[in-house]
Amino acid sequence: MRMDLYGDQATVERVLGNYRTWAVVGLSENPERASHRVAAFLQSRGYRIIPVNPVADQILGEKAYSTLASVPEPVEVVDIFRRSSRAGVHVDEAIAMGAAAVWLQLGVVDEAAAERARSAGLDVIMDRCPAVEYPRMQQQPPMEKRPA
Numbered sequence: 001m002r003m004d005l006y007g008d009q010a011t012v013e014r015v016l017g018n019y020r021t022w023a024v025v026g027l028s029e030n031p032e033r034a035s036h037r038v039a040a041f042l043q044s045r046g047y048r049i050i051p052v053n054p055v056a057d058q059i060l061g062e063k064a065y066s067t068l069a070s071v072p073e074p075v076e077v078v079d080i081f082r083r084s085s086r087a088g089v090h091v092d093e094a095i096a097m098g099a100a101a102v103w104l105q106l107g108v109v110d111e112a113a114a115e116r117a118r119s120a121g122l123d124v125i126m127d128r129c130p131a132v133e134y135p136r137m138q139q140q141p142p143m144e145k146r147p148a
Contacts, residue, residue, distance in 0.1 A: 007125030019076035026081035027051040035081035041131040088113035
């Protein structure tokens with residue numbers, strides 16, 4: 001079942017509703033790139049964005065870090081804008097740093113890495129976009145108040 005494997009609606013709502021500090025791996029300085037637009041969207045909704053980009057000093061007014069491991073503060077969600085073939089290493093870093101969740105963006109799929117994260121107790125959302133899911137979530141009553 002695709003939604004369960006890639007993150008069911010309850011998981012999406014839990015991650016967007018409860019976790020406010022997001023490290024965005026692959027966040028581009030270029031405002032035309034999806035990573036920049038999505039991070040700016042999240043930032044405008046009150047989320048703390050921590051850019052992870054090896055060639056940037058600052059993005060969206062926040063200090064950028066060259067690697068996820070070099071982020072000096074706790075991170076709740078690791079949001080991954082990397083090719084699927086590169087996503088697993090960042091999922092493993094998220095597990096090692098004690099993140100609560102990993103979010104692999106649209107088109108980013110690594111089922112083995114997702115299973116490692118789930119086994120380590122992290123919430124996993126894959127091949128979805130928080131800038132799409134957030135407005136959708138705002139239009140629905142919370143999961144516990146929906147009719148069965």
